[in-house]
Amino acid sequence: MKNEFQVIAKLIEREKKVLDVGCGDGILMNFLKNNKKTNIRGLEISKSKVQECIAKGLTVIEGNAEKDLKQFPDKSFDYVVLSQTLQAFLNPELVINELLRVGKKAIVTIPNFGYWRIRLHLLLKGTMPITKTLPDEWYNTPNIHMCSIKDFFHFVKSRDIKIFKSLAINNQNVSIINNKNLVIKNFIADLGIFLIEK
């Protein structure tokens, strides 16, 4: 399981009720179910991935986070997880609001557009950055609302959303982001993980 998922799993205590938004083929779900006795649900837009989850015995519904989160009652999950998909929504702010309505807490991870490789790519090549985390060309990328760790940090503060924990991931290294090191972390991390609450 990738490092990002291990970090997310560590943030979740045992026997909690969790919704994985954009759960893909259910790797994180399966891990939480088996290792943390999590009461885990998933929402996934791809039919084939939903099928894979069903075959693994996971409770997943086919749906679109921008339309289908509204069916879940307020604070009906302890945690709602959104891994690297915020940037693909038409209206990320609305999705964040929905995550925080449905979940007591939300765990959001974002590919960091402030990562130095991305900056360097644009600076030197003058073309849209392509990295391991962001492998698509500008014309076929699903990512339409990229942001940096700094952007997200400022965004949640301006919306009175509480940040419990913000973590920067760079390869295998995980470190804590705070106000003081924000500029550096925004430069060296390719992924940000935020535990937030409203």
Added chain:
Amino acid sequence: MNTENNIKTLIVKKPLKLDCGKTINEFPIAYETYGSLNEKKDNAILVFHALTGDQFVTGLNPVTKKDGWWSYAVGPGKAIDTKKYFVICANVMGGCMGSFGPSHEDPKTGTAFGTNFPVITINDIVNAQYNLLDHFGIDKLFSIAGGSMGGMQVLQFISNFPDKAKTVIPIACTSSHSAQNIAFNELGRQAIAADSNWKDGNYAYEKTIPNKGLAVARMAAHITYLSKKGLQEKFGRKLQEREDLKFGFDADFQIESYLRYQGSVFVDRFDANSYLYITRAMDYFDLAKQFKGNLADAFRATKAKFFIISFTSDWLYPTQENKDIVIALNSIGADVRFVEIESDKGHDSFLLDVPDFLSALKNFLDKSYIEN
């Protein structure tokens, strides 16, 4: 139509109070089973058939001599694997394959009930079938499954008996018949009523058969089971055994010939009054209304796992209506899975060889059975 041979029947002794207010006693429920019930009696699946189905789910139907209606999904090694599971299916009340219905003899008159048969509901139908659990000594079913009207019975069953099934699979169905659904059913009923042989339902006494009306009802309904794309690909404007148009009202087009054939074979196996009664039961189905408009309340008492399946090209019970059930279940935190299967075979997709559907069904059942 209704040969007594090959039909297993349970005579229900317990009186059943119907939604219409009447009570029935000592009525027959015809059923069939596949596979075998294990010692723990925890491998039983109750399958519910759709409007024109019957208890002969798979293999050769001994009455019609055709394949059972769910032969693609049910059988040894199939999605509902009869090597593992004990499959039970009953002919619905109001039907014409041995269960209590309008073609049964009314002891008061000595002839078929006809339209003197009480109007029944999906609720009555599942309450009648519930007696099969006692009959087999099954405390809790491993699963209940069905498509179309079968799915409506699944929903009603788990609402009525919340702790009697571990897994619940409503397929291509709705929790409430729409105006369009009712409209198509009414078209079928009026086609039957317009046949002079129908005789206000007393055709058994009059020794006539309203075959023409029933065939037209079937033709109209059959169109609703297919998608526009599916029809276009299969038939297009192809002509039926002729080089050119004949400038008449014979079946010039293959689609006409196909529908006429579907109508003609249907009347050999189905009773016109049964068609009226069962379509009426479907039209009356509104599960939310039974719970003062809150569908979620229908499922509040159950801990069962739900798997809801719809099909992209089904316009009779479209995905949104299936999703409404998912939404109701999620609103109460129920264990619900949902997938919309890509298929251009229309509403009938659940009866056909649609691999994505069959594998989803199999994976869900087998995985749930292991975790059971």
